[in-house]
Amino acid sequence: MVDVLPSYVRDTWWQPADDRDAAVVRDSSTGETVARVSTAGLDLAGALDHARTVGQRSLGALTFHQRAVLLKKFAVTLTASKQELYDLSKKAGSTERDSLNDVDGGIGVLFTYSSKGRRELPNATVYVDGPAEPLSKDGTFLGRHVFTRLPGVAVQINAFNFPMWGALEKFAPAFLAGVPTLVKPATPTGYIAEAWVRMLVEAGDLPAGSLQLVSGGVPDLFDHLGLGDLVGFTGSASTAERLRAKAAYGVRFTSETDSINASVLGPDATPETPEFDAYVKQLLVELTTKAGQKCTAIRRAIVPVGTVDALVEALRAKIDERVVLGDPRAEGVTMGPLVSLDQRDEVLGQVERLQDAGGTLLLGSTAAPEIVREDGSRGDAPDGAFVAPILVGFADATTAAVHDTEAFGPVASVLTYRTVAEAADLVDLGGGSLVTSVATNDPGVAVELLSRIGAFNGRVLFLSRENARTSTGHGAPVPHLVHGGPGRAGGGEELGGIRAVLHHMQRTAVQGSPEMLTALTGVWHEGARSEPGGRHPFRKSLVDLRIGDQVVSASREVSLDDIETFAHFTGDTFYAHMDEAAAAANPFFPGRVAHGYLLVSWAAGLFVDPDPGPVLANYGLENLRFITPVSPDDEIRVVLTAKQITPRETDEYGEVRWDAVIRNQRDEVVATYDVLTLVAKTDAPAAEETAA
Secondary structure: OOOEOOEEEOOEEEOOOOOOOOEEEEOOOOOOEEEEEOOOOOOHHHHHHHHHHHHHHHHHOOOHHHHHHHHHHHHHHHHOOHHHHHHHHHOOOOOHHHHHHHHHHHHHHHHHHHHHHHHHOOOOOOEEEEEEEEOOOOOOOEEEEEEEEOOOOEEEEOOOOOOOHHHHHHHHHHHHHOOOEEEEOOHHHHHHHHHHHHHHHHHOOOOOOOEEEOOOOOOOHHHHOOOOOEEEEEOOHHHHHHHHHHOOOOOEEEEEOOOOOEEEEOOOOOOOOHHHHHHHHHHHHHHHHHHHOOOOOOOEEEEEOOOHHHHHHHHHHHHHHHOOEEOOOOOOOOEOOOOOHHHHHHHHHHHHHHHHOOOEEEEOOOOOOOEEOOOOOEEOOOOOOOOOOEEEEOOOOOOHHHHHOOOOOOEEEEEEEOOHHHHHHHHHOOOOEEEEEEEOOOHHHHHHHHHHHHHHEEEEEEEOOOOOOOOOOOOOOOOOOEEOOOHHHOOOOEEOOHHHHHOOEEEEEEEEOHHHHHHHHOOOOOOOOOEOOOOOHHHOOOOOOOOOEEEEOOOEEOOHHHHHHHHHHHOOOOHHHHOHHHHHHOOOOOOOOOOHHHHHHHHHHHHOOOOOOOEEEEEEEEEEEEOOOOOOOOEEEEEEEEEEEEEOOOOOEEEEEEEEEEEEOOOOEEEEEEEEEEEEOOOOOOHHHHHO
16 A cells, blocks of 8 residues: 655654545546545644744744755755656656646746845845835934744645645745745645655755645644744635635735636737737647646637637647647657546536536537557546647627636637727636736737736736747746736735745834944944944955945045046036036036036045955946036045945855945035945955965
């Protein structure tokens, strides 16, 4: 008998002592037993407590960058075992192309969040949100928003169709935020989740308590959750509603649920255009990838009146050319079965409901299809969950059933429209979707549709001849952008880059003195303690440099000759610098003024220490603002203060952000900006020592 799939809790593997009632999971092509699943006797409360104590402690000891480095290690570990994961996924009906979405997609999320964490977050544990808000005239009282991690556990309840991507797109941002995860995979594909968790455990890079896996039911889960905990759910809208009602006060609950996604063929995308071809190819992909078992798959193909026949015939030709239905282990198979016989029966039942509502089968059949078996022979598969691609047509595009019935498989309905406004109305009848795509090369059509459908969608893809080859496609969320949608789609926003990390943190408004806010945020605020004089900060490596280290420069006079020389040398002869009368007529200038970039260039000359040292490079400036014009014979000076220090975990240098303020002889602020430099972590050895 096949063993019960283990859970990973409290940093050890666990199996039930009594497995008599274990659920059986079968191969979706052959019906053979793959796994048995049970959590009878599992101490779920203990697992959650372990996350809140051990997991919180181990992750809390790491900075954003240190967690990001670990995410890359996880990705490398899983990449080394991709083929094993591909082979395992075939038992659930996934072809290797399907696994590119799930296995490679999940690994890609880890790589992306590792990169974004190191590029967009500080090497710290607190994230500063937005600029400081002055709350007093003299600058002694400030306010600022900061994000700190939640103190609980992120419980992630995942769907069967993406046991890797669906889990890792939740795990990665939670881990980066410093919140431990408890993964609850769907039973039909839980053995794939167990495999990737086991790979990470055996690699030995997981901080204690940071990741736990529950392979089976969690009936009393919500009895043990409270303020500071999160639940991320993917599944049906009805289940999400039931679980949301169980969530205690203070538990963050987000869901990604049923979505009757649409794809609109623009009125300009006639059969002879590249947009029509792209639309047909995309529809084929969405019907056949993962056998249509994707929350982002196209469920409603909305096309202009008169194009239905051309669409059906073009799609039929593509299916005949490219689709081979069968066991994913057989050579040449491009489309596998649904995940289980129960799921097959559910999909066929939904097709029957669409037919009862007036739908007509334009392509495909509900009869059991002929398939390619694992040995390469052709025939039926009584124990396999196979369904061939199906298109259902409707004479009345507003039929209610087509906008609220999701056949979660290789099924789409075809609806027609006469005007762009009518197409938008049909999209919106879905009640909120994860994604709508539009095939058009007409910007006017795109503008009108977005204005009418944007509020009903989490993502809108505009497909044209320019991006047809490079587009990730209708059904492929990317970690950089929000994945979620309003209304029926659940109202959640997973992914979305750093937004997803901040979802696992609490935004708090903090108020205090510049000195206090500097200590709380790790960012220097004007008015906080500074250290002018002494050794030039550019002579200090990161070992010695401190926030608040400062350079106060000498003054330099700006002459009319300087302004004219800069103008002719650069070619910037804008009238404000060259024509006294025209400049004086401008409400912003008292007469001819110095170029802003001349002042910034001179400021660098005033504060830079020129000799080789720990400062390796200046790689830009940010937030530049010119505030007070500088006239001929004015003087300028600059104050440069170490504002933020960010060592890089994997390099021998880090980033230093400097607060730069240029003032004139009247102590008026001329310009403000941030200077960005790369600085060595330690002083370079002396030349003679290197030579020795």
